[in-house]
Amino acid sequence: MxxxxxxxxxxxxxxxxxxxxxxxxxxxxxxxxxxxxxxxxxxxxxxxxxxxxxxxxxxxxxxxxxxxxxxxxxxxxxxxxxxxxxxxxxxxxxxxxxxxxxxxxxxxxxxxxxxxxxxxxxxxxxxxxxxxxxxxxxxxxxxxxxxxxxGKLAEAVKVLERAARLYPKESFVRENLAFAYFDLADYELNTTKNHRQSLALANRGLLLKAGNDWGLRITAYANLNLKKFDEALAVFKNLHAQKPQDTQVLNDMGYTYYAYTQTLWHKRDKRNLLRLQTDIRLLADQPAAGAKHFVGALRNIADATEDYRSLADFLKALAAKRPEPFFLAMAGSVLNQLHLQLQRQKSPEAAQIQTESNIYLRSAMATFENQNPSRPRRSGLTFPLKGRVMVVAQFDGGGTHSGFEKYSYDFMHVDEANSVQRKNAPGKKNSDFYTFGEPVLAVLDGEVVNVEDDQADHSDASQLQFGPMNHIQIRHANGVMSHYAHLKKGSARVRVGMQVKRGQVIAAVGNSGMSHAPHLHFSVVTDDWVSVFYTFEQADLIRAGQTIRGESPFLVGDVLLNQ
Missing domain, CATH: 1.25.40.10 (Tetratricopeptide repeat domain)
Known part of the structure; x- marks a missing residue:
């Protein structure tokens, strides 16, 4: 065993x-x-x-x-x-x-x-x-x-830069470093607003990944914010040539042209404005969503050169080809400026152009409101001026009070005799008018989103003048903004981002922009800059010689007793 x-x-x-x-x-x-x-x-x-x-x-x-x-x-x-x-x-x-x-x-x-x-x-x-x-x-x-x-972007760049030095032949390291540069450039562009640093970082990324769409767009946006418009346009034109159907590129290029022409207009640089005009006209021939900024840029050029006739003809042809509310409104608006120009020149053609302008403007707004029946409305606004105030332009009053600006008013202060001018004043200086320098009030609580305050008031208050204007926009609830125009230079008491209360003084009445005399132009608009219907709080007013307790809509000649 x-x-x-x-x-x-x-x-x-x-x-x-x-x-x-x-x-x-x-x-x-x-x-x-x-x-x-x-x-x-x-x-x-x-x-x-x-x-x-x-x-x-x-x-x-x-x-x-x-x-x-x-x-x-x-x-x-x-x-x-x-x-x-x-x-x-x-x-x-x-x-x-x-x-x-x-x-x-x-x-x-x-x-x-x-x-x-x-x-x-x-x-x-x-x-x-x-x-x-x-x-x-x-x-x-x-x-x-x-x-x-x-979101630890600077650390990411540091780690990847070290790797790129140690492994220079590894293309995937260089590619990822490029994207880290773009990430950090995007952060500097949109968060810290350090546009120079953003541009430098994006350019570093493009050295590693040439032609990258994201990197190129960042350089364009940074240059745009640095007001290097030609550099920004060169990038957008290149991107547009590569991607002609990219609507975002077209929109960005249009906005760049708009900002560029706005800057040149304020500088009264007519030579460079005219240099841009041909390219802009070619790009404006597209549906309204893409054409908006290009047409705005052409409007800036016309305002600077006062050549409203050629732009009116161009926009009328565009409106005939694309009878959308936007093109109809723009044609009508420029025709109105031509009418005012001819009126200032005492031309017999002015009345005919005015009639044509109002046809375009009212057609544009009627079509727009039919297409958008649920537009917001606001009621109970605080009146933007104190004292004895006359309505000198009313809702749908033609010209700058029709079309997309249908729901807007012009206001001026008056005395007991309802005169807008001080007694014995010739009406040639701004100070000859009661309203010049009077406080302008916020009509609702909101956030200031735009302030333009450095344009000179016209020295001659006796006739219509053109040019850039001072204005303020305040965003309110329900997706609307209040718009205060023709303000006095240097009078703004608010800045962008500030929260304001209804009744708070925000600026003073002036005589800047396209204006015939000191006055306040007021409207309530949505983000697309189309006015909406609104009413003010009830107030005592004089209408046809009778004092009544009423509310808006007001009529031309109404005098509000807003103490």
């Missing part, structure tokens, strides 16, 4: 010894599979090898590699951490674990559609761990992207 047991034991030992593979045998079998990229069948072979030779470092490294190729990244990380516990001083094990962590981060980031706000905190810890273990090209890119996602 004893002999039989010993014989069996010897046979077992012999069989075991015969079945065991050497390390080189295992490698031969594993490499045959990995060389063929047969990862599925390579994995059980590597498991067998580790089971027989757990202290063979190469098998542990290969295990992580095979799992990564099987896209089983969490298992690769788990295997790598176990290997690190067994081989804490191994640089190769650290490298393998870092690679696995990088692959897992990329998998998580991709799984959320690269949406920054959906990346879990776990992913950022994984990226940081990968970089800590081995700050090589891949881990630096992963960690840099993690920092970008977290």
């Amino acid at each position: 004893k002999l039989l047991f010993l014989t069996a034991l010897c046979l077992t030992i012999a069989t075991s010894s015969l079945s065991a593979l050497s390390i080189s045998d295992h490698w031969q079998k594993i490499e045959a599979r990995t060389n063929a990229s047969d990862w599925q069948n390579a994995y059980p072979l590597i498991q067998n090898a580790i089971a027989e030779y757990p202290q063979e470092e190469g098998f542990r490294i290969t295990e992580s590699w095979v799992l990564r190729n099987l896209k089983r990244h969490r298992e690769a990380v788990s295997a790598g951490r176990k290997a690190m516990a067994d081989f804490p001083m191994s640089a190769k094990i650290k490298e393998a674990l870092s690679y696995s962590l990088c692959a897992l981060f990329d998998e998580i980031y991709s799984s959320v559609g690269f949406q920054k706000d959906r990346v879990p905190a776990e992913a950022h810890a994984i990226a940081a761990d990968a970089y800590r273990l081995l700050p090589m090209a891949w881990s630096a890119t992963v960690y840099g992207n993690s920092l970008r996602v977290q």
Whole structure:
């Protein structure tokens, strides 16, 4: 019996010894599979090898590699951490674990559609761990992207700049550094408003990724904010040539032309305005949504040169081709300016042009209101002036009180005899009028969104003048803004971003812009600059010689007793 047991034991030992593979045998079998990229069948072979030779470092490294190729990244990380516990001083094990962590981060980031706000905190810890273990090209890119996602943009740039210096041949490092520059440039552009720094960062990114759409747009926006209009336009023109159907590029280019011509108009630089005119006219021939800023730019040129006739002809032709409310309104508005110009010249043609203007303007607003029946309305506004005030232009009164400005008033202060001029004053100076310098009040609580305060008041108050005007806009609830125009130079008591209360003094009545005498032009508009219907609080007013308690709409000649 004893002999039989010993014989069996010897046979077992012999069989075991015969079945065991050497390390080189295992490698031969594993490499045959990995060389063929047969990862599925390579994995059980590597498991067998580790089971027989757990202290063979190469098998542990290969295990992580095979799992990564099987896209089983969490298992690769788990295997790598176990290997690190067994081989804490191994640089190769650290490298393998870092690679696995990088692959897992990329998998998580991709799984959320690269949406920054959906990346879990776990992913950022994984990226940081990968970089800590081995700050090589891949881990630096992963960690840099993690920092970008977290909004730590300056840190991301620092990490990726270091990687770009250490690994200059790795194109993916340079590409990710470019996007880090664009991220930081975008932040400087839109958050800190450091437009020079934004431009510098975007240009660095473009050196690494030439022609990138995002980087180019940032340079254009930065140049626009720096009032480097020609540089901004060069970028937008290039983008438009590449993507002629991109409406955002067209809109941005149009706004740049508008801002450029506005600046040149204020500088009275007619030569450069005329230089831009031909290009703008070509670009204005498109649907209203895209043409809005281009037409606004042409309007600036006409205001500066007072060449309203050629612009009126151009807009009439455009309105005939595209009878949309916007083009009808713009044609009518420019015709009105031509009418005023002819009236100032005492031309007999003025009346005919005025009639034509009002037809365009009223057609535009009627069409617009039919298309938009649910426009907001406001009631109970505080009256914007104190004292005895006459209505000198009413709702839909023609010209600048029709079309998109249908719901607007002009107000002037008067004396007991309802005269707008001081007694014995010739009416040539602004101070000859009671209303000049009188306080203007906010009609509702709101936030100041625009202030223009540096345009000179006209020195001659006896006839119609043209030019840029001082104005303030305040945004209120329900998506509307109150608009106060022709204000006195330097009188603004508010700034953009300030919260104001109804009845608060915001400026003074002036005589700037297209104005015949000191007065306040007032309206309530939406963001598209189309006026909406509104009423003021009830007030005592004199109408046709009778004092009544009434409310708006007011009529020309009404005198409000607003003490």
